[in-house]
Amino acid sequence: MADTVKFDPGLGDLVIDFNEFINNFYSKLMSLTTIHQKRTHFKLFASKIEKNLKNNIDFYLGCLLWAYYIKEDNIKSPKEITGNVFFNMSEEQKENYDYMIQVNFIENYFDSFERDMLYYTGKKYKIPEQWKLIVSLYSKFLELNKGFTNTKTTDDILLPDELKEIKFTENLQDIKEILQKAVETKDLSHLSKIGNFSGKA
Numbered sequence: 695m696a697d698t699v700k701f702d703p704g705l706g707d708l709v710i711d712f713n714e715f716i717n718n719f720y721s722k723l724m725s726l727t728t729i730h731q732k733r734t735h736f737k738l739f740a741s742k743i744e745k746n747l748k749n750n751i752d753f754y755l756g757c758l759l760w761a762y763y764i765k766e767d768n769i770k771s772p773k774e775i776t777g778n779v780f781f782n783m784s785e786e787q788k789e790n791y792d793y794m795i796q797v798n799f800i801e802n803y804f805d806s807f808e809r810d811m812l813y814y815t816g817k818k819y820k821i822p823e824q825w826k827l828i829v830s831l832y833s834k835f836l837e838l839n840k841g842f843t844n845t846k847t848t849d850d851i852l853l854p855d856e857l858k859e860i861k862f863t864e865n866l867q868d869i870k871e872i873l874q875k876a877v878e879t880k881d882l883s884h885l886s887k888i889g890n891f892s893g894k895a
Contacts, residue, residue, distance in 0.1 A: 697773055699768070699774075700776055701775050701777040701778040701779075701842075702760070703873060703874070704877035705757065705760065708753065708880055708882050709749060709750060710746055710749055710750070712747065712749075712796070715743075716799075719743065722735065733814045737815055740814075747800065747803075747825070748883070750796075751828050751829060753882055754828055754829060754831075754832035755885045755886065756885050757835070758832060758835060759872075759885060759888060760873055761835070761851050762853060762857060762869070763866055763869050766866055767848075767870075769848075772847045773847060775845060775846060775848060775850075778845055778846070780793075780843045780845070781843060781844065781845060783843060791841055791843065793841025793843075794833070794836060797832055797833050801833065804825075804826065808820065824886075831854050834854040835852075835854055838852040839851065862888070864888055864889070872887065873885070
């Protein structure tokens with residue numbers, strides 16, 4: 695049995711930079727001169743915005759599940775984590791590292807997307823409660839682990855209480871296999887089938 699586990703099993707290769715995508719989208723939107731042009735542009739991209747939002751939220755879920763798996767699977771015999779680039783940051787880099795910027799951006803965008811959907815398309819849209827729960831859990835996860843700048847072993851990982859209270863119907867091996875399937879098929883949506891993330895632990 696290996697004495698180490700990976701920091702990232704391959705999930706990071708499947709996520710897009712939502713902040714950059716949204717900034718580019720709104721830059722183009724604001725350059726348009728008429729409300730008709732803006733509404734047409736927004737309608738064309740609304741489904742892509744939603745898809746990319748879900749992509750990032752599925753990635754957050756994957757990070758939570760991978761941390762849960764490697765923590766619980768090695769609870770009796772902690773293993774060293776390999777590939778954690780944040781652990782090797784200099785003290786200056788750690789001091790200037792804003793590990794909450796991405797997740798805060800998405801959490802703050804939820805209300806904006808609902809408002810813009812109504813304004814530009816005339817349709818009411820509600821962010822799924824499941825998405826809000828996952829982002830909230832991931833935000834707490836980042837804060838607890840200080841952006842993983844000191845995470846060297848599985849024993850160092852801190853899990854949000856709400857995640858530990860989720861009543862998983864899957865065992866640890868099932869969770870690992872679903873994570874592997876997501877990486878192999880390059881499809882993070884497989885992860886949304888794991889556990890009870892409907893809004894209540």
